[in-house]
Amino acid sequence: NAGVTQTPKFRVLKTGQSMTLLCAQDMNHEYMYWYRQDPGMGLRLIHYSVGEGTTAKGEVPDGYNVSRLKKQNFLLGLESAAPSQTSVYFCASSQYRADQPQHFGDGTRLSIL
């Protein structure tokens, strides 16, 4: 039982490059989330999805795009990476609603030079 799987685990980018982070869950959860975690800032919601084909903005959406073409996958894209996007990115999922427990992936450590 894998739960929530994030790829890649580590990545170093140069400013201006683009990349996509992949999140996959095998629990048939409806809700999926992308967070970023910076020192002293806790977890901040970037984008989320309440079901296949839906996406919505969270607290800090600028500079990111997302897609949920399949229920089990939630992709986070950086179109033109900036040093301010250096962070640890976590994907999470919950079964039906936001008030249900969230299951997190192991995270992606992203550095933008």
Place this chain on the structure above:
Amino acid sequence: GQQVMQIPQYQHVQEGEDFTTYCNSSTTLSNIQWYKQRPGGHPVFLIQLVKSGEVKKQKRLTFQFGEAKKNSSLHITATQTTDVGTYFCAPLTAGGGADGLTFGKGTHLIIQP
């Protein structure tokens, strides 16, 4: 988003001492979740509180939800080295959707043997 304050930011204790972290919201909450994140790991769901004045226990951990549903606390009795990590509260505002779940900045528990 709603304002949630978690205190203290850091807490150093000797092994065997008790530990408490508090989560305070400026608005009435629908419910509140608590998560633990070990160093280098990902957040793991601990518990959810829903009812006013609710108290739940998990072995040495005691969770409380305030009568006014605006604050919550996590108390650990006789800390052990395995308790090291960051504890996050995640309150959900009444009627809030997925973007109504906000994580506190966390309390870092450091245990000295």
